[in-house]
Amino acid sequence: MSPPGKMRKPDIKMVVIGDMNVGKTSLLHRYTERNFKDTLSTIGGAFFLKQWGPYNISIWDTAGREQFHGLGSMYCRGAAAIILTYDVTNWQSLVELEERFLSLTDSANSDSIFAIVGNKADLTDPQAHVMTPEEVRAEEGSVLPLPSCPIPPDFPLHKQVNRDDAIALYNRIIRYKALEGISPPAEKMCFETSAKTGFNVDVMFETLFDLVLPSIIQKRSQSESPTLCLEDYNEEGRKSKGGCCT
Numbered sequence: 001m002s003p004p005g006k007m008r009k010p011d012i013k014m015v016v017i018g019d020m021n022v023g024k025t026s027l028l029h030r031y032t033e034r035n036f037k038d039t040l041s042t043i044g045g046a047f048f049l050k051q052w053g054p055y056n057i058s059i060w061d062t063a064g065r066e067q068f069h070g071l072g073s074m075y076c077r078g079a080a081a082i083i084l085t086y087d088v089t090n091w092q093s094l095v096e097l098e099e100r101f102l103s104l105t106d107s108a109n110s111d112s113i114f115a116i117v118g119n120k121a122d123l124t125d126p127q128a129h130v131m132t133p134e135e136v137r138a139e140e141g142s143v144l145p146l147p148s149c150p151i152p153p154d155f156p157l158h159k160q161v162n163r164d165d166a167i168a169l170y171n172r173i174i175r176y177k178a179l180e181g182i183s184p185p186a187e188k189m190c191f192e193t194s195a196k197t198g199f200n201v202d203v204m205f206e207t208l209f210d211l212v213l214p215s216i217i218q219k220r221s222q223s224e225s226p227t228l229c230l231e232d233y234n235e236e237g238r239k240s241k242g243g244c245c246t
């Protein structure tokens, strides 16, 4: 356990990237704070720390606005998992993932895990529109029963991106990264979520946490492996006393 007032170093890093307005910050709020609230467009980036069993995972939220694009590869550096996020009602937001955001992930770990996440599913899919009883209970100050979020007048909106399009993109990325045979299958790594109702949000983050566990364990075992400093030992193999020359 870390001493009081001291935060343990994150064991591993995950990054959420994608175009502005797709709901990256809202997904992180939903997962970490169990609510959906007004957001301001992110400036630069921010990170959340999640304890997963005995491990600490940092999840970086990044800005989708073009003006912050230059920072993207810095946020991806050393990441073990990348969450590429688009908006299911906005075809261009999927296109941008491949055209603008994928190259940023070259600074991530070479064996990093990818997820493709289509957010705002509540706008197109009646199933995602309804809050789960757990989400209703978790909503601050809410009283059961509260079966769904308010129905917008134009519900459902036209869905511009089908899951098959996301699956095709995932497969292209895995080929581009030469991760075929190592990465989990597309069906497992393409999610449709709603930060508004909580639909699929826990499943998405927690699937990734489970998948990065082997990397954490490997990293920890490497950093904890006993090493011997030969300079500390004399010719008979006895530990020499520092600074003494008798």
Ligand SMILES: Nc1nc2c(ncn2[C@@H]2O[C@H](COP(=O)(O)OP(=O)(O)OP(=O)(O)O)[C@@H](O)[C@H]2O)c(=O)[nH]1
Pocket (backbone or CB within 6 Å): 018, 019, 020, 021, 022, 023, 024, 025, 026, 027, 037, 038, 039, 040, 041, 042, 043, 062, 063, 064, 065, 119, 120, 121, 122, 123, 193, 194, 195, 196, 197
């Ligand atoms: N209906 C619906 N609206 C959402 C959802 N997620 C986010 N929004 C709305 O979409 C807008 C943008 O959400 P953000 O979370 O700020 O988007 P972002 O991707 O972080 O944007 P940048 O920080 O600019 O890159 C806000 O008005 C949110 O309320 C969702 O799941 N459903």
Ligand SMILES: [Mg+2]
Pocket (backbone or CB within 6 Å): 024, 025, 026, 039, 040, 041, 042, 061, 062, 063, 064
């Ligand atoms: Mg944001």
